Amino acid sequence: MDALTRKTVTVDLSVTSVRELNRQLHAPAARAYEVLHPQGAHALAAGLKDPVTVDIRGHAGYYAAGMNDGGTVTVHGSAGTGVAENMMSGTVRVTGDASQSAGATGHGGLLVIEGSASMRCGISMKGIDIVVGGDIGPMSAFMAQAGRLVVCGEAGDGLGDSIYEARLYIRGKARSLGADCVEKPMRDEHGRELAALLTAAGLGHDPAEFRRYGSARTLYHFTAHNEY
């Protein structure tokens, strides 16, 4: 990365294909890229494996910054289905809203959605941290396995259904909880990690306003010794 130019490279998608953009990002010649006229195209900046910075100026389609491993991607607009899905590390920020399955299956890194996220936010999350400035839709954190999900607004129906070990911090109302998801006490260590996540996301809410939800751990094993 040392030989990379410090000059920001601008890629205009009204004249360049997404495939060409991603080819450049997969073998970066610069530390920073700016993407113009995204117009909701799919797979923008997917598969980054270097610590490059990508600013997408406009709305992104499906799987923006998918599989990110070390990049810093900002969508200056809204993102479609599966933004930062399966992220390994790095930071993805969406200044607008995100569609379904934001941060799905993510293993690591930080996903910040300044607006609201739609259904299935954080589905099957495996270690990613997700911070949502607004609300999240129904069926979010379904089968969440690890990581933290912070929601500054409200959560839709079926929050955390069949959840394993992820920690969910919700500031507003959770419309209903899914199977095996329960409210848990906010201990000091939770307040501290929540404060750190809010700071990382650039949000100023008081951690004391949040409630914590997690797994009751009753679905971990099939019930043994059934007698018929």
Added chain:
Amino acid sequence: MCGIVGLHLRDPDLYPQLGTLLEAMLGQVVERGPDSAGVAVYGDRRRCPDGYAAVSVLAGRAGPPPGEALAADFVDLVVTEAGATTVIAAPVTVDDLLAAVRRALPHARVVGSGTDLTVYKGTGHPRALARAYDLAGAQGWQGLAHTRMATESAVTPEGCHPFSVGPDQCLVHNGSFANHATIRRDLEFEGVSFDSANDSEVGARFLAARLAKGEDLDKALRALCEAFDGFYTLLVTSKDGFAVVRDAIACKPAIIAETGRWVAMASEFRALAGLPGIEDARIYEPEPERVYAWTR
């Protein structure tokens, strides 16, 4: 997959642009179904003049051209050939025109009828089809288009959406109904007949039966959610308006944008990106099993 776009104009100043706006929207969902497309336009007076009824048909290659076959029945016939589709309009009632079309063109498939509605279907690249339909030249107050990723029946003009089985009604569907055969049997028992084995047609017939009883789109779609099992994002239009509903799991995409000048719905945001004033629109995704309806 399957791609849906729909546009309901509130501002009459936009009516002359309906076709160009809809064509641009259609162009953004081509990848979701690249080998066929159907379009419906409400209020295109080129092809369905005021005081006329219009019937859209897939006439096939057998028999005389539709215009010739019907020339003896009507003096002021307006006939438009648009790819595989022919739109026939005459200054009579919808029922009279339908009866005449069925008599003169016994092998043609009727794909739309009403006093305000023209429907186009065909196979091929959706952009080429939009040209064949002269979509860019269409004016009107409401329209929709569908690109089909065929899963359960062949890629044919007849298989294209919308399914238009009641006067000035259209249904487009992304998904698949699981219990359509059961509901089809129930409807057939009530005397409803079907054109195809398609699951989406069952949805359209179910709604048409409800609307014929006087229910509005909102109530009829709530009943559909109760009766139908499976995956669906539906866009349904009528002479009064425009409605969107998704199933309880809502895995088929839908996004709605609203401004004071229009309401639009699409499978993906990019289909909405070119609409005038999109930067100030209220944009949201419809919640599961909630009916969103707008009337004129």
